[in-house]
Amino acid sequence: MTTWVRIAGAPARQFHRNADALAHLVPGEARHALLLGIGVLRSGSAGETPNLTVTLQNRDGQCSRLYAALPPIGADAQIRDETGALFSGTVTRVDLDSAQCAVEISA
Amino acid sequence: MTLAAPIPLGLTSSWRTFASVAPIPHRYGTVSGRLLQYDQAGLRWVWAGHAVLGIDSITVNDKPANEWQWKNTVDSAGNPIALVEFGQPQDTSATILAAGRGKLHPVTGRLLENPGDVIWDILANVARAPFAEQAFAAFRNECDTRGLVVAGSIERIDTTQAIVRALCDSVGAIFCADAPQPCRVWPGGAARPVRERLRSPVHVLKASMPLAGIVNDLTIQFDIVDGNARQTIQLDAPDSIARYGRRANTLQAAWISSPRVAHDVAQRLLAQSARPAWTITASGIKRRIDVGDDVAIDHPVLPLSTTAAVLTREWDIEQALATLTLSVPVGDAP
Numbered sequence: 001m002t003t004w005v006r007i008a009g010a011p012a013r014q015f016h017r018n019a020d021a022l023a024h025l026v027p028g029e030a031r032h033a034l035l036l037g038i039g040v041l042r043s044g045s046a047g048e049t050p051n052l053t054v055t056l057q058n059r060d061g062q063c064s065r066l067y068a069a070l071p072p073i074g075a076d077a078q079i080r081d082e083t084g085a086l087f088s089g090t091v092t093r094v095d096l097d098s099a100q101c102a103v104e105i106s107a
Numbered sequence: 108m109t110l111a112a113p114i115p116l117g118l119t120s121s122w123r124t125f126a127s128v129a130p131i132p133h134r135y136g137t138v139s140g141r142l143l144q145y146d147q148a149g150l151r152w153v154w155a156g157h158a159v160l161g162i163d164s165i166t167v168n169d170k171p172a173n174e175w176q177w178k179n180t181v182d183s184a185g186n187p188i189a190l191v192e193f194g195q196p197q198d199t200s201a202t203i204l205a206a207g208r209g210k211l212h213p214v215t216g217r218l219l220e221n222p223g224d225v226i227w228d229i230l231a232n233v234a235r236a237p238f239a240e241q242a243f244a245a246f247r248n249e250c251d252t253r254g255l256v257v258a259g260s261i262e263r264i265d266t267t268q269a270i271v272r273a274l275c276d277s278v279g280a281i282f283c284a285d286a287p288q289p290c291r292v293w294p295g296g297a298a299r300p301v302r303e304r305l306r307s308p309v310h311v312l313k314a315s316m317p318l319a320g321i322v323n324d325l326t327i328q329f330d331i332v333d334g335n336a337r338q339t340i341q342l343d344a345p346d347s348i349a350r351y352g353r354r355a356n357t358l359q360a361a362w363i364s365s366p367r368v369a370h371d372v373a374q375r376l377l378a379q380s381a382r383p384a385w386t387i388t389a390s391g392i393k394r395r396i397d398v399g400d401d402v403a404i405d406h407p408v409l410p411l412s413t414t415a416a417v418l419t420r421e422w423d424i425e426q427a428l429a430t431l432t433l434s435v436p437v438g439d440a441p
Contacts (some may be wrong), residue, residue: 061407068409069437073318073383074351096314096385096408098307 001081005035005054007091007103008076013066015056024082036100038079041087052079052087052107054058063101067094077105110268110284112235116261117156119143121184126199131156131188133233134209136220136258138364139332140189144201145182149196152180154205155260159189160206160218160392167197168170168209170244171233174215179235204333209260220256223363226271228291234267240288246280246290246401249297253371258330259362277362279372282416283398291399293416294434295375301414307391312408314385322380323347323441325353327373330364340366344381346441356380385409392429396418396420411435 002024004016014025016036025031039053054077056063072091079087094106116133119125126144134140134155142152142165154162158179165172174194182188185403189207197203210219213232219225223243230238250256255278261270261344268284275282281293287305291299305312324343336359343353358376387409389402396402400417415433 064408071316071383092318094316
């Protein structure tokens with residue numbers, strides 16, 4: 001099973017781990033081999049919106065260059081695999097540091 | 108006197124007769140406020156615990172009062188007050204409001220209504236904290252240029268810090284007691300000389316952007332008299348609403364009564380908050396930077412080449428290292 005992340009925007013960007021995903025990505029959209037991990041889907045009955053956090057590589061400032069001036073906040077985002085969308089939501093938080101970019105996606 | 112201590116207002120219990128124990132208010136700018144009963148007959152009432160420029164009108168239960176005069180004098184404890192004397196006894200259960208022009212500068216005698224003057228007076232003359240008037244000169248000048256004036260009262264015992272913070276929130280300014288220039292118009296104020304350039308690998312940057320930080324529909328309640336807002340202004344940013352949905356907030360601005368000032372504040376706040384903004388934490392700074400200083404950002408974590416005001420600062424005294432927090436909006440201002 002190959003999973004990747006798609007974040008809508010102009011352009012839409014797809015973040016994947018390695019070349020295995022390339023065959024499944026939406027053609028014609030930007031693609032970046034920066035995906036480090038997809039966090040657990042957190043859900044609760046006390047008002048918490050189901051959400052998860054995607055971690056992207058930022059050691060060389062790749063995500064900073066993509067998103068510093070045009071942050072994806074409020075953009076539609078999906079966790080996908082070959083079968084389709086596993087989780088869909090909105091980008092509700094972005095954290096950048098010199099190693100990683102964490103993108104929180106909430107349903 | 109520390110800023111975390113309750114502000115030392117005089118109390119009605121210092122008078123020979125008093126109806127109930129209450130703080131004697133300090134009033135600034137062109138402002139309205141409730142009168143305090145000063146004698147048992149209901150003939151004499153106090154508007155402020157200091158001399159004022161004038162009292163212009165009085166209402167009793169929302170109806171204009173007749174036969175009254177005001178004067179600056181001293182109370183039975185020897186402290187200055189602004190006193191109102193009625194020709195007829197007033198119902199002591201009535202709501203009696205006076206509108207006037209409040210406290211005067213102790214040297215020049217001009218009405219204190221510039222935010223810089225008022226904050227200095229609260230700190231130095233009411234709270235007796237060691238603040239020089241000159242430290243507020245740049246802030247005072249910028250408020251003059253922008254036409255920012257305050258109108259408000261200190262009517263209850265709160266900490267000095269909370270009172271000054273509420274005033275700054277009302278006019279769109281920041282306050283930090285240990286900065287050489289304690290106040291700054293923010294957001295949207297004039298830039299200051301850059302004190303530090305944040306760069307890699309010397310400084311460590313982290314940047315966060317929560318969607319929840321966006322406010323694109325702002326209501327300001329102001330002209331607050333006896334706890335009730337008499338005016339409201341509402342501004343929104345249509346482009347931001349179309350993109351992020353309507354995200355509303357309400358600010359109760361207890362220290363302004365002018366629609367023009369409220370509009371200026373709302374515009375500046377919306378320009379900052381209707382756009383997504385990076386909250387930046389910068390560490391490893393080997394010099395003391397103060398809150399309100401400007402720093403330049405040219406760092407791989409946030410390659411924006413911009414400047415921003417320091418909003419918070421942690422200073423490691425032993426290591427002589429500073430950690431700063433900044434806020435940088437991105438995109439076009441509404």
